[in-house]
Amino acid sequence: MEEGSPQIASMSFEDALRALEDVVRRLESGEVPLDQSIELYERGEALRRHCQARLDAAQARIEKIVAGPDGKPTHSVPFDADG
Numbered sequence: 001m002e003e004g005s006p007q008i009a010s011m012s013f014e015d016a017l018r019a020l021e022d023v024v025r026r027l028e029s030g031e032v033p034l035d036q037s038i039e040l041y042e043r044g045e046a047l048r049r050h051c052q053a054r055l056d057a058a059q060a061r062i063e064k065i066v067a068g069p070d071g072k073p074t075h076s077v078p079f080d081a082d083g
Contacts, residue, residue: 008046013054020047 008016023044026032032040 008050016047016050020044
């Protein structure tokens with residue numbers, strides 16, 4: 001991992017996605033030494049997992065929206081509310 005790289009857990013989805021795209025570009029360039037490629041791959045996998053977790057959380061929040069019979073949202077339930 002590069003010095004000064006932000007901690008993945010504190011990154012927004014958008015920042016993590018941009019970082020993941022950068023990792024992919026660097027790996028696809030073929031100009032990265034093997035050891036650095038492995039480090040980049042590991043960082044890319046961590047970024048992918050972080051992005052997926054953020055997407056899963058967003059989907060869960062969206063699913064908390066309760067729709068009425070006409071299909072229009074009638075209200076929402078706080079994300080951290082029990083079932």
